[in-house]
Each structure stands twice: as structure tokens, then as C-alpha cells.
Amino acid sequence: MSASRLSRRRAITLAGAGVAGVAGVAAGAGALARGGAERASADQGAAAGAVPFHGEHQAGITTPAQDRLHFVAFDVVTKDRARLVELLGEWTAAAARMTAGKDAGVIGAVGGVPEAPPDDTGEALGLPPSQLTLTVGFGPTLFRDAQGRDRFGLAGRRPAALVDLPHFAGDALRPEISGGDLCVQACANDPQVAVHAIRNLARIGMGVVSVRWSQLGFGRTSSTSTGQATPRNLFGFKDGTANLKAEDGGLLREHLWVQPGDGPDWMTGGSYLVTRKIRMIVETWDRSSLVEQEQIVGRTKGSGAPLGKGDEFDEPDFAAKGDDGQPVIAATSHVRLAHPDANDGARLLRRGYNFVDGSDGLGRLDAGLFFIAYQRDPRKQFVPIQTRLARNDAMNEYLRHVSSGIFACPPGVRDGGDHWGRALFG
Template identity: 75%
Template sequence: MAGGVSRRRMLAVGGAGVAGAVAAGAAGVWAHDLIAETPHAADAGGAVPFLGEHQAGITTPAQDRLHFVAFDVITDNRAELVDLLREWTRAAARMTAGRDAGPVGAVAGPAEAPPDDTGEALGLPPSGLTLTVGFGPTLFHDPSGRDRFGIADRRPPALADLPHFLGDALDATISGGDLCVQACAHDPQVAVHAIRNLARIGFGVVSVRWSQLGFGRTSSTSRQQATPRNLFGFKDGTANLKAEDSSLLRQHLWVQPGDGPEWMTGGSYLVTRKIRMTIETWDRTSLAEQEEVVGRIKATGAPLGGRGEFDRLDLTATGAAGQPVIPRDSHVRLAHPDTNDGARLLRRGYNFVDGSDGLGRLGAGLFFMAYQRDPRRQFVPIQTRLARHDAMNEYLRHVGSGLFACPPGVRADDDYWGRALFGR
């Protein structure tokens, strides 16, 4: 690093409690960590390795904060787009290691030049920052069907536009996007800093289409983590795919050789749904009804009829009157793998409150994110069933939607996001 304040150096001074695995973020060793698929202790301050077989930020134990952004590509020039992806990759490698976005840094450059880093993360540790990129369907075919970048023949069949689900109230201005970047960190300032700097690097090539801040992860992606609660007050993500389930991850999460175009092997498909919750009406619903809607005990997260959070759902159990213990229209029954031919998702959503809506209500909800091997066999059938039958729909409104093909990880210093897609 050419001068400037090293955020990582500050970590060395101030981060006494940082785990050894985290210190391995130093250049050189990090490549091998992710390949082993061991989740990295995303300690509050530590760095998560950027290089790896898969992109970080998917099985990485979910951090506390999110800044997600979708971009439109505003150039038709393929070389400009590829240059941007290269530059983004370099900046992402630096920022996830706790360094400044540019090689010069926030305060080390000439007085006459604007700094190549915006500076608000100076003095902050890496904070478990991960940056994960994805390519939307419109990158392959723009809305008029045009193949702007000569990659239409590489569009994976699994990246099929999502169908309209019953009740969808999608706003086009907070849906879709040619590219996305997911920034997760334990410090919201670090996540926002990363997105802000990537957006700045992209001026003239990409334009922010929409972005979403999230707080409070609503899923755990590792057994090291306790299951958190969403804004309905229920534990969310109990039955989530977890980083430790290696064979399940191959089956449900990572694109395998032969699934589609080879450039996606080792990648994963991301579906995002901005789900507005009408928490005001939910809050005046009785505890018993809330538990019947969800299908779990609010206190413990145990399925109705069970005792512990991780008890198996007994979908056949019936009560005294012969009615199912876990109601037919309960969320947990409809979303459960047993109801969906075993289909599973790696959920990685976040709570959001976008201020208020002018009617005295909080603009609250869940920014749902789920990674999977093939949305056509996973998210689409599950959501189709939920949209039709889920009792929870009374309190939900899907207002935004996104679908992205997240390529495999950046494997070496000269590699870049999307090289397998754009390299010929």
C-alpha cells in the first residue's frame, strides 16, 4: 500500500480479540481458506478472505449489517464494462482487507486531487466486510431484447426471469438491475463506505438503480451463530442451509459442472425480495394467532408440537379435533423442504426500516435474500406455494424483486469478477 493510513494496521493495534483465522487475511494465505468451506469467524473487527473458490458473503457467517445495491449499466461498450469489473475487483480486495478503496488512499494524495477513497472508514477495522457481485438477466438481454455485450449466448437457463407471483406489488424502480453488489459488514459505516466507493468508481459506466440498507441479519448461515429474529419477533432461518453442510451446499447452493454454462460453476443464484411488513396490524394479532401463522413457538422457535428450536417438523401430527398441529396455511409448513420436494435455500436476509410512510406507519420489512443452485427448482416453486396459501400474506407485501447470477470466486490476484463470463 502506497502510504496513507492502513485500516488493517489499526486493527493490529486495537483488535486484541481477533481470532487467528481472521489474522490470516494477510495477503498470500487467504486464498486457501475459503476453499475448505470452513466458515470464517467474522469477528466484529476481522477481515474475511476475498479470494476463494466461491465468493465470500454467501456462506460467510451472516454479518449484522447490509448495504445492497443494484446498478444499471449505462454504456454499450463491453471493454468499459470489463475494465470496471477489474477495477471493482481490485477495490473490493483492498476494502475487504480493511484498506482504502484506491491505491493512494483517503489522505495520502496530492492536495489538488480528490482522494481515491472517500475516507469515512479511516480508523475502522475491516469489520467482516464481504462484497459479493451478481449479474442480472438484463445484462444478457436488455429490456428490448438487445445483446449489448455479446454474452446473450452465455445466459444460463437458470437465470430465467421470475414469474409473477400472486399478490406481487412490485415497483420497477426498486426491482431488477444489470449488476448487483451485496456489502455485508458488522459496521454499517464500513458497508456503506464500500458501496459508495464502488458506485463512485463506476460513474459513467454504471448508475445506481436502487439500493437497500439492512440491519439485524434474519438468518444464520453457520451453526456458530444463534438464530436471530425478524421484525415479526420470530426466529427466522432455523432450517436454513448452513456453511457446515458441505454435501447439502453442493446439492442446493453451488452451481455444479454441467448445470449450465461453465462460467457459473462454483457460483450461485441470488433472489432478492423487498418484503414490506405491515407490522402495525401484526402487532395487534394475538400470540396464538401469530404462532399459528408462522407455525412456530414465538419464545423458543420450536415448531408447533415440538419442544426445541431444531426439532423436526411433524407435518402429520394432528390435534384433538383432528386438525393439523402445524396449520396447513402456516408459513413454516409451506416453506419447509418436506413440502417442496426437498428444495432448500440459503437465506441471508436483513430487517429494514426505511423511515416511515407518511401515514404514521414504519416503513418496515424484510429484505429477503436467498442463494441457490437453480431458482427454477428452488425459489420459484416455494414462492409460488407461499404466494397462494401462506397465512402470513395478510401482513406482507412484496414490493421489490431481483434475480442475479453470482459467479464463482475470484481465485488469484490477476483474476476479476466475471472473468469466466467475459473472457473468450
């Protein structure tokens, strides 16, 4: 009992190599290069291991995308600023423990007195850290709520880049699963570990915050590292081939991390998060022909190569024309409209997840993509890109955007004396 109290999960040590964050990516890529059986076992070890919680940036952004997601948005229900700050401190401590594979509280799931409820809910007992990352963000309503109130004296600190997203053509947003004052993104290679983390944070937050909505994702749809194979979304296509990746050094500064002078100092080193729950009408998609599907996407379904090219990572040739004189990659294709060439060079770091929330009562799967994108400035990145896609993307026939969120994710928690939101509330 006492052993499991100290460390819930038998942390799989990774031979001292920090297999996490940007540093870990290089190690991961190295392991891949070795190939064969060695590669398989290295991958397995990494998948179970821990991602460092402290650092310059929050983990869970360039961390190689884990397989599972539990995302939650909270409303702040207290009016007491000091209690909110106290909670952010408690959350930070719990997050540091859970990402290291330990119980949420210092006593643990089974270590306390029998009369007290345990300070960890227990469902992750015996599970490894599973690369759990917890990433926090602040929504526009934290700074000024829907009634225009500045509840916590933060209105003057709202970054201009934290815009209220405009209405995009075709949006069918449900307010009750959109927005939120705070968000936490939990990613892990074991869904139980991700759910455990969110559940415990929600519990710790009772009386201060209340769950507004939450979303499970069962499979990643993006790679955030060159060491990862490109996964497929529920349309059956590879997704995220041209994503920003952890190895992209200079590009990350340009497109991902908030730089000094961009806005308020508290966001320097942070990133802006946009979430969109995109329902896919998979039943009608599945009835469309292969050639139609490929023209809509702009890539081949098998290899993921741009149409007219042979390899997934070949650059698309948007000027190429077919025998009929029409562009090989259609003007309304997703890959063309989303490509940096069509968006003044704007790029996103996407780390979305497939979801199936049961069925919709009409004999259809309630399925789709929970889109997650990180960026330096949504005004220059997500908003113009999505405006273009919403107007022209041939894929829209099969999509419904039902939930939307935007959050300012502050820089990383530096050490044990730091906590989420310290600079914002300081």
C-alpha cells in the same frame, strides 16, 4: 498520514486463523464451544476481522451472516464492453482492498496531493475490516436488456437457470426498485463499513454504471452457520432455523453451488441470488393475538420450536393433530409451506436483513425484510417455493413484495490475477 495510507484500519489479526468463509466457520464454531468469557472475546475479534476475498466461491454467501447490509443494483450505462470489463477489474481490486480493511484506492482518503480529490471517500478511516464481504451478481438484463438488445454480446451466455421470475400472486413490485444489470451485496458488522464499500464502488463506476436502487439492512434475519444464534425478524420470530448452513457440505453441493454441467461453465462454483423486498405491515401484525401469530408462522414465538415440539431445532411434525383433530401446524402456516418436505426437498440458503426505511406518511413504519436467498437453480428452488407461499401462506395478509431481483453470482475470484466476470466476458 503515511501509516493510515498503507492500512486504513488497524486490522485485528486473528492469530493466523482464517476466521472466514467455510474454513472460518469451523474456527468460529470451535470458539463457541469453548464458551464463557473466552467466547465473548473471540467473537468480538472475529466480528472486527477480515474475511478473505479470494477463493473458490465468492465470500458473502456461506460466510457467517454479518449484522449489516448495504445492497445495490446498477444499470450499465456504457455501450462499451471493454469499459465494462475494465470496471469489473477496477471493482475487484477495490473490493480486495476494502475487504482487507484498506482504502478503496491505492492513494487513499488522505494520502494524495491536496489538489486532487481523494480516491477513497474516508468515512471508514480508523474502522476495522468488520468482516466486510462484497459479492457481485449479473442480472438477466445484462445479457439482453428490456428492449431485447444484446448490448455486450452476452446473450448466448445467459444461463437457463437465470430466469425472469414469474409474477407471483399478490406481487406489488415497483420496477424502479427491482431488477438491475449488476448487483453488489455488501455485508459487514459495521454499517459504516458496508455503506463505505458501496459508495466507493458506485463512485468508481460512474460513467459505466449508474445506481438503480439500493437497500440498507440493519439486522440479519438468518444464520448461515451453526455457530450463530438464530436472529429474529420484525415479526418477532426466529427466522432461518432450518436454513442451509456453511457446515452442510453435501447439501451445499446439492442445493447451493452450481455444479459442472448445470449450465455454462462460467457459472460453475457460483450461485443464483434472489432478492425480495418484503414490506411487513407490522402495525396490524402487532394487534394479532399470540396464538394467531404462532399459527401463521408454525413456530412458538419464544423458543422458535415448531408447534408441538420443545426445542428450536426439533424437526416439525407435520402429521401431528391436536385434540380438535386439526393439524398442530396449520396447512397454511409458513413453516409448513416453506419446508423442504412441501417442496420436493428444495432448500435455500437465506441471508436476509431487517429494514426500516423511515415511515410511509400514513403513520406506519416502512419496515420489513429484505429477503436474500442463494441457490443452485431458481427454477427448482425459489420459484416453486414462492409460488406455493404466494398462494397459500397465511402470512401474506401482513406482507407486500415490493421489489424483486435475480442475479447470477459467478464463482470466487481466485487470486490477484483474476477478476469478477473474467470467465463470463473471456
